[in-house]
Amino acid sequence: MASWRRPRVDIEIDGESKNAKDLYSVSTRDKITGKAIIKPYHDTSFDWIEINLLCNVKAYVHTASPGAITPQVPCFMQLLKLAQPMDENQFPEDRILKAREMYTFEFTFVIPDEVPMNACKHDFKNDELKDAHKRLPPTLGDKQHQKEDFAPDMSKVNWIVRASVLKKQENVPRPIVIQDSNRRIRVIPATDEAPPLNIEKGDEEYNLRREKGMKRRIGKFEDTGRLAIETDQPRSLRLPPPQDTDAEAPSTTAAIVVRFDPSDKSSRPPQFSCLETKLDVITYFSSRARTDYPTRKETKLDGLMSYYQSSVQLSHRNIQTQGWNCHEPGTNPDSLEIRRGSSSGGMGTVNIPGPTRDHKQNLPFYTALLNVPISLPRDKALVPTFHSCFVSRVYALKYTLAVYATGTGSGRAKKADEVSLTVPFQISSATRATSGLPPGGEIDQCITLPGDSRTNSVDQNQDDLEDYLNRPSAASPDRPARRTPVQSPPEYSRSGPSYAPIARTGGAIVDERPIQSVPAYSAFPAVR
Numbered sequence: 001m002a003s004w005r006r007p008r009v010d011i012e013i014d015g016e017s018k019n020a021k022d023l024y025s026v027s028t029r030d031k032i033t034g035k036a037i038i039k040p041y042h043d044t045s046f047d048w049i050e051i052n053l054l055c056n057v058k059a060y061v062h063t064a065s066p067g068a069i070t071p072q073v074p075c076f077m078q079l080l081k082l083a084q085p086m087d088e089n090q091f092p093e094d095r096i097l098k099a100r101e102m103y104t105f106e107f108t109f110v111i112p113d114e115v116p117m118n119a120c121k122h123d124f125k126n127d128e129l130k131d132a133h134k135r136l137p138p139t140l141g142d143k144q145h146q147k148e149d150f151a152p153d154m155s156k157v158n159w160i161v162r163a164s165v166l167k168k169q170e171n172v173p174r175p176i177v178i179q180d181s182n183r184r185i186r187v188i189p190a191t192d193e194a195p196p197l198n199i200e201k202g203d204e205e206y207n208l209r210r211e212k213g214m215k216r217r218i219g220k221f222e223d224t225g226r227l228a229i230e231t232d233q234p235r236s237l238r239l240p241p242p243q244d245t246d247a248e249a250p251s252t253t254a255a256i257v258v259r260f261d262p263s264d265k266s267s268r269p270p271q272f273s274c275l276e277t278k279l280d281v282i283t284y285f286s287s288r289a290r291t292d293y294p295t296r297k298e299t300k301l302d303g304l305m306s307y308y309q310s311s312v313q314l315s316h317r318n319i320q321t322q323g324w325n326c327h328e329p330g331t332n333p334d335s336l337e338i339r340r341g342s343s344s345g346g347m348g349t350v351n352i353p354g355p356t357r358d359h360k361q362n363l364p365f366y367t368a369l370l371n372v373p374i375s376l377p378r379d380k381a382l383v384p385t386f387h388s389c390f391v392s393r394v395y396a397l398k399y400t401l402a403v404y405a406t407g408t409g410s411g412r413a414k415k416a417d418e419v420s421l422t423v424p425f426q427i428s429s430a431t432r433a434t435s436g437l438p439p440g441g442e443i444d445q446c447i448t449l450p451g452d453s454r455t456n457s458v459d460q461n462q463d464d465l466e467d468y469l470n471r472p473s474a475a476s477p478d479r480p481a482r483r484t485p486v487q488s489p490p491e492y493s494r495s496g497p498s499y500a501p502i503a504r505t506g507g508a509i510v511d512e513r514p515i516q517s518v519p520a521y522s523a524f525p526a527v528r
Helices: 127-134 296-301 462-469
Strands: 008-013 024-026 031-039 048-062 072-083 103-110 155-167 176-187 209-218 220-231 237-239 251-262 271-286 305-318 325-327 337-339 347-349 365-375 391-404 417-425 427-429 448-450 499-501 521-523
Touching (some): 008 155, 031 048, 048 305, 103 155, 155 391, 237 251, 271 365, 296 305, 305 365
Antiparallel strands (some): 048 155, 072 499, 209 220, 220 251, 271 391, 325 365, 337 347, 391 417
């Protein structure tokens, strides 16, 4: 006698190439349509079929706490759950899937603008971070995507279309999953450029101005003056919609202003050598919800938070032909135009860096403007800057300017003096001009139900479960439908999150303020 086999469940997404090796990519308000196909090998009894769009966030932190049961402190959060309403008329009347038959169930999802209002129940130290946590996180760390996104194994954001065949069993509070199937997709939400960060003097991570003393060697080292470089935070680099293959490669431009204050009348400004630009990619991950923006300093003090950093070289330019502008003593720096380098030509108005600590009022000073084109490598999949409860992605630009002090030459035997700046940098994302969701889509009536039974730390509501499995076909006086306004695309609702840190050392919970678990809800047949 042949052994019993679970039914086969396949998910097909419209517009996805069957031979494609990469993930199907969408953005905010893009419509995802497709069908779930069920092929039973044997007659299979079931109670319900559900199709969901899920956004799951996973993170874990290695800890070296004495007496820890496990060196890893994991955390899981179901940030979003959209449920496709199912028409019971499509189900067999006897609720039995016949062997060798094929059952097809269509679905339609639209990527919303934000996560549900009840997604983040923890405290925030500022409103800006609270708004940031409302935005959708992009797909991160999915190994099925062909291009590198520099996400560590300790942090993942997965977007999944899941189809499940459910069956109730006696003495089991929630239905069991007979069979399910997952299809991962890549979501790059549309994001706007955020205001620049407020960089205070002495910041450990970023610096917008640096000074360096210049020395020349004529028998002995002598001071020639002091060099200062300064820049502002550049505009964000805006990614095109993920499926817009004809879009131009995104790029932006930054400017670095250099000032040299000579030590005496005979001192001349140094000779430029090269300018290197690198992009630092920093991923923060935590085993408990963050109440403030993450910093590298904070990771040293918090054992449940860490970060992973990578660097990508964007350019290495030879700027030996870059010239200087000489300004007479007493010139007002706020009203000057600086001639651009020979590679770009023209004139530009910028703020000249203030005097260095060795500036002498009776001596002239020199300035130069360096234009820095910024473009991302095409073989990388850098996601927009984002912050969520457990995972964040931020970027920084690191400029390294190399110069030769006057008198030392520029031969290979002479080492150039280097000075670096590290500046916050944002990556944002545009949305498709034609969207599948009109603004303000709202569900006025829906029946809310418990979330996925396999999601850890979801509150079990057995009364709702029994109502679900034994529900009438429509609302009745004995069981009125609960009416919940939900800001989401028509015909389905978004669910709340389910998350809680799993962190124990010596039998005690590490987090002394455990996160309250929030039930995850999904919408099923809408009440008409």
